[in-house]
Amino acid sequence: MPRMSNVNIAIIGAGMAGLKAASTLHRIGMNVTVFEKSRGLGGRLASRRTDFGHFNHGAQYVTARDPGFNAFLQEATEFNAAQNWSPNLHRGTSAPAQSGAALSPIARHVGNLAEEPWYQGAPQMNKLIRPLVDTFPIQKQHRIVGIEPSGPRSFILHDDLDGTYGPFDGVIVTAPAPQTADLLRPLAPRYAPIDEVVMAPCWAVMAAFESPLPTGFDAMLYPSPEISWAARSSQNDDMFHRRTPDPWVLHASPEWSRQHLEEDKDRVIEKLLAALRDVSGVKLPELHSVQAHRWRYARTELPLGKSHLNGMNGRVIAAGDWCLGARVEAAWRSGRTAAHAMVEALIG
Known part of the structure; x- marks a missing residue:
């Protein structure tokens, strides 16, 4: 069995999966290097910084059914990297049967009576991964485009700027399925099943209103065919003391996002704000600022x-x-299981 301190592992992707794998291997003594194509960490646990606060424009909340992940959320809460979230929720009639956390029948209208606690990162979603970030190196803005075998048991990585890294004794790829398939398909037919995975896109709109949106709820789940989620990107539950500008995140439904995937951002903003006006039943306040982000592989x-x-x-x-x-x-x-499988492969 090789000494763990002599083992070098590359992790591609610094979202929840990649950082959990990296943390697990690092804590048993392996040398881990993480490669991330973006400037930040967390993947779709994303937050957009503005001059008046943050927008959580990726994943909106997390829940735990696995005991291990529940323990992680408790650790993150003690680490001040997670917090409970109980928005005043309206669930629309457009919600599919499996649209997220299980809700009691009463929660189909107003009031978050979810059967399992909701958590957000603190103070924003991308902080949820803080307990997993350790002293291992993270190479940001490095897009890995190729994995080259270097002998039977080591690998060289290539980035899109002709950089090379390695050799590594093992590689864990945690990019979205289509990007993972592009990297691994040339290596072996073994990875062909990844092509069968289906991921949906999502347009996200981040709108800051000059005054609070006058609704009796802070979040809407599938209120219309256009919108799968709309929520105030703030933890303040006091409707009489809401901060301004009032930040809202809109997520278009998978079907709408597919239909408008290549549409101009301004048109996407216009259409989704019109849908928000229609489903909320109120006149939208003046806009302080508005942005759009396209998640090509969101769900x-x-x-x-x-x-x-x-x-x-x-x-x-x-x-x-x-x-x-x-x-x-x-x-x-x-x-977690990918890290355990890597250990088994190296020991074997």
Whole structure:
């Protein structure tokens, strides 16, 4: 068995799955290097900084059904990286049967009576990963475009600027399924099942209103065919002392996002704000600012059906929420099991 301090592992992607895998391997003594194509960490646990606060424009909240992930959320809460969230919720009639956390029948109208607690990152969603970030190096703004075998048991990584990194004894890829498939397809037929995973896009609009939106609720779940989610991006539940500008995040439904995937951002903003006006039944206040972001791979609709997929003598592993389903918890579980599978491959 190799000494853990002599083992070098590359992790591609610094979202929940990648950082959970990296943290698990680092804590048992392996040398871990994380490569992330973006400037920040967290993947779809994303927040956009503005001059008056943050917009959580990716995942809006997380829940825990797995005991291990529940323990992680408790650790994150003690770390001041997570907090309970109980918005005054309106659930619309457009909600599909499986649209997120289980809700009691009363919660179909107003009041968040979810059957499981909701958590957000504190003070914003991308802080949820703070307990997983350790002293291992994280190479930001490094887009890995190729994995090259270097002998039977090591690998060289190539980025889009002709940089090379390695050799590594193993690689865990946690990018969205289509991007993971592009990286791994040239290595072995073993990775072909990734092509069957279906991920839906999502247009997100971040609108700050000059005065508080005069609604009796702070969040809407599937209020219309256009909008799957609309929520005030703030923890203040006192409707008489809401801060201004009043920040709201709108997520377009998967169907609407597919239909308008290549549309101009200004047109997307215009149409989704009109849909918000219609479903809220109020006149929208003047806009302080508004932005749009397109998540090309936002939500898993058809998962792989297993926690990870390995090949190349078990030393190149695919992982991510898309392996198990459309939940942050699924990403955490996939990253954990991918790390354990890497240890088994190296020991074997």
